Amino acid sequence: MSEQLGKLTFLPWYRIGIANNLITSSVAGSGTHAQFEVKLDFSEENHEKREASIKLALYGPGEVEGIDPRVILRTYPEHNAGNVEPNYFPFVEFDQPDFPWRYTPEAPTPEVTTPEAPQPPDRLPPWLCLIVLDDTEISEFPATREGNQGNQAGQLPMLKVENQFLPDLSQSWAWAHVQISAMGDDEPASEKTILDIIEKEPERALSRLMCPRYLKPRTRYTAFLVPAYERGRKAGLKKTFDASDTATKKSWSKTDSQPHDEVVIELPVYYHWSFQIGLEGDFESLVKKLINPPPKHLPATVGRRDLYISDPRLGLPSLSSNAVALEGALVSPESRKANNITRWNTSQEQEFFTALQAVVNTPAREITLGDKTIKVVAPPLYGRWHAAKNSLEGLPIPDHWFHQLNSAPPLRVIAGLGTLVVQEQQEQLMASAWDQVEGILAINKYLVEAQAACVVSNRLYERDFLALNQDTLIEMTRPLHSKITNSPTTIKARISQSPISSTVLEAPFRKMVRTSEAIRKRIRRLGQVYPRDYLKKMNRGEYRTIAPKRAYFLRTWGRLTRHLQPDGGVPKQFQKWFIGSVSAGSLSSIALAAGLITKIVWVQGIGSFTLGLSAWYLPISFVNTNDC
Template identity: 30%
Template sequence: MSAERQFTSWRRDGLVAAVAGTPAAGRARADLTATIALAGSARRSPIPVELAGPGDVAGVPSDQIARCDPFDGCPDFEPEYFPYVELVNPALPWLFSPAGPSTAPLPNPEAVPVPPGPQRRLRPWLALVTVPVEAATVTAGGNGRPPVLSCPGAELPDPEESWAWAHVDGGGTGTAVSRLLSPRRLVAGRAYQSFLVPAFAAGLDPAGLPHPGAGPLDPAWRRDGTAQLPVYFTFRFATGAAGTFEELARRLRPRAAPEATTGRVVATDAPGWGVVGPAGSTVVVPGALRPVKTAAADPLPPGLAARLAAAISATGPGPQLRPPLYGQDYAGGATAVDAAGAGWLPELNTDPRHRLAAGLGAWAVAVNQDSLSDRAWTQLAAAGIQPAASTDPELGDAMRPVLAARADAGPVAVLAPALARLARAAGPRAAAVPGMPAPPAPAAPARRFAPTFDEPAFTLLRAVAPEWLLPGAGDIPDESVVALSTDQSFAEAFLVGLNHALARELQWRRYPLDTTGTMFHRFWAAAPGAADPTVGEIAGWHDTALGSHGPAPDNLVLLVRGALLRRFPTASIYLSGFRPADGAEVRMAPVVAGRLAAGTSFFGFPITPETALNPAGADGITGWKVVIEEGVDHPRFGLDPAPADGGTAPVDGWRDLDWGHPQVAAAAYVPVAGPLAGLTRPLTTRPGPALAVRLTWGADSAELAMILTRPAFRVRIPVALWLS
């Protein structure tokens, strides 16, 4: 009944498809007459067949549960929507129903000349009910019987309308499933539990429960007193605060980036290593993200770069203690740097702003050195490379008494992983340590190898120094959108420092490292479907400038902070433009994306802020808009929130129906009978294909499913508004 989904009211396969009418009084099984014929004979013989009914079922196999919405344990389900459960077998809800389809007349509430057709229904043998946690008691069945739910009957829906809340979803391009809705009106901030239970009284028999009515085909519960029902499947959830995706999206406001997000002030008057700057001198060091209108960086204090270069390049007799020359292995093993030289190596090493970013990369290695080293050794083994054993006698002599003492205290297996690896590399003299296997004999030098790590490096920065992703992020108020840019120079400096420090750590651990190999290639995470934002091999940067090696330097980034992403973490954000040449919409997906904290995420696009704001459309595209779209990969059912003013909007189209309508405002469950029954309306009054779809309330469960399906919400906001 739509381009995306095809709902049908029921499905019956096999013999059960022939069931019509109702069984005789007092019976809970359908009777059929089958015909058999012997091979080679024209004779036909009728055979009575009795089909299994709801009283023959003690449970539903767990592998038949395709999905429950919300998921079990969900802490903040939207109170405007209905819980539901999907079943793998699209015919399962009607498989044990002992009666056939039936019809009933529908009222004509508006006295239209052509009244609505008959109501079409088939009672399923299953139903989904939802009860507040405090009102539900579940006891174990025992002796192979299912658990039993006890709750007030007033907490359950009208059992005579169970036919309305079961349907088959053809799945569009997917696989068909059956679905049972629980059309309960939920309250914000409350805990609930949903239960898959029998709909017929006969379904109580396997649990040994009494029937609430006279016959086995009566409903399984009454809406007074205490109801007791076998439980085939259950899930718990809590509702969040009131507010739909649309409401939360509209709370967001574009805001200017706080001053603190420009960067952090760092003193440069005494950076160490014998380097002295002008008294009181400082520089502002930006983070990995920065405001779009950040002014050009101030020049360094006079002579500071030259003094840093001199300290880095210091020579003299014996070993020299001096600042690290970040990335020297990628520049042919350089041991000195010229502050006036060209290219990324002097730029990174003689500017304290870039050195700080590289130092953060080194700090990330210090914090994660054991896990990173373990992964590097695992990759080496997977590549089939055997590290060469050391023949250093001094290391072996130094290790022997230490390891022997540890071996006397207990098994060598208790050694820390790093020490055990060092022992393995200590050479032949370590073979005498009790309990330690003999190391391999001295061999030819091992083949050099560079491990690779796929995770985006910004996650390491977020773990060890999150304040440097966006300095001053805490000053951004809730419900904000802030326009930022990536700082590619910071990202590349961090990557160089990260690779440099990890290379030193692995070499110290006697790893046969290819020191020219790049182990971390990306700082940012690629958004789904986007090109991988790698920086390539650092050894291939040569004399190019720092910050010029990403696929799209200094992307436009939108940082979103608010309840929207806390409640809807799968929401998608993209840019949409208009191409006048052919009148087509052009979508631009983010190329980088990530999360700073709960409810705070960023989305980077391969476009500069200037291009996004250009009304002339130099690239042939104009009118760029930010689109925020509800990321739902499965249908949602429910009603819109009641108007804030307490009024009731006229139902000109079914999309106008909300929780403030008198038919549903005071009901615990949405009723089928009542003033809406027989009312026929278009799905929406907005122009488009849906305008032609006219649906009748209560006609059948398929039309009700269409009426109550909530479309994924999408909001479009001009980029100029967000960047102004």
């Protein structure tokens, strides 16, 4: 099977870092740099709001005095390339996706936006511009080799060119983009996927800057990479800035502020290369030769030949000596229309069609009669398999392709030539057919598996799900309630808004109501009837869940000590209880000691029992009487 080409995804611009915080208002006005405000909040809870802010300025084209040529991946055309086709735009590619917009002192803007229909900010001009000039358009440029080599003082080479030969910088946003390659079907072209690829697989992304210049044949051109902003222009030329050099001022303009195209602009050159456009021979030039000057009218005989059918053989009737037009794929506009090539004398046409039917229908007739002893060879019926016909029946139908193809002698000749081509190329055609069948077999296998899955799913649904009552079905599908929508919310949200308690769908309750559980069997043995359709009845309000029982605190000595008052006072009830408990504890201790001394077992038992009883019961009695 043929290999599928990888997908390419394009972005109108790309920036990283704090430059993405720029907004349109942050670069408006007469500032020399793009700025944005940073705020720090010092406010404390329940106190007056306190915050501090500071404006940060970003580096722009005015801080760039040159670029590293290693950032350039490729140029088209290559340096000193000859015989270049003129119908492609020159461009330069960078290995850093954000490079053309890294120092742009502007914020991205949408094409057209309204409050009712906001548009994404897809327009951001690059801080660089690629211009292409022929030798006659360059006013002055030093003879340097390819690249951006400056003089010993580090100054970039200076280009002097008239304003009329420079592109319109108001459209520069359209001539730069980012390309992400090898986007497969398993990678959706979402914003998150594209950003992840640029961050984790930077080798798949590049940026490209193009020049919208129409190139003329047999002309030598030089491409220049120059700054697009005025501060970048002066920085490259080592000139001082003045008050009018704002951050967003362009290196040149096509507006009325510079009405004279003869104004010479001085530009520093970051990088440059040259190439030669070749002779005419591309597709565009060939088409122009066909239409300019206008073509002459060809005679009606161009693209057609005369076909003589006066002696057709095979027992067919002799026809007129007049020739019938046999036309090719390309004919003169003056030629007869294609639907006229099958027309001749009407009476002869009907006579020929009737005789031809008797000849071409002979094999089908003998097969129908079942006489296998007769071997018949007859002219073929072209297109019989596509039309699902094995004979030519009825009267000739002018607008029916099967009748027209097999009854008109010129079309039968063309079909015979096509058959000859197929016979000569049958090996290659069969190999190509098998390549297509491989994909068809895979598709058919997938369809068969999908059909089988559909049949099995329907069977399981009818057998196992339709027979269930609603309570059991809701219990079984509980894990999916938060994932299935029941417009506009999920099933879980709908149940939470209903009288059905969420506890009846949790694991403990579902375990208790299972048919095989011992708890449910025990209820049946006790003669109690287990409620059916409890979810339905709970939804109608017939069943309600009771509140959980209150868990009382343990009666401990620690809780008793909390009843002591911090000012030293002791409640009277506590005094009575304390005297009683100390007395009971003392008597129990004396009884236990007497038993140990006299070694009388029953005395020891009474002492131990009463001592333990006083230690356990007396705190409880105090808590109960004092509502602890």
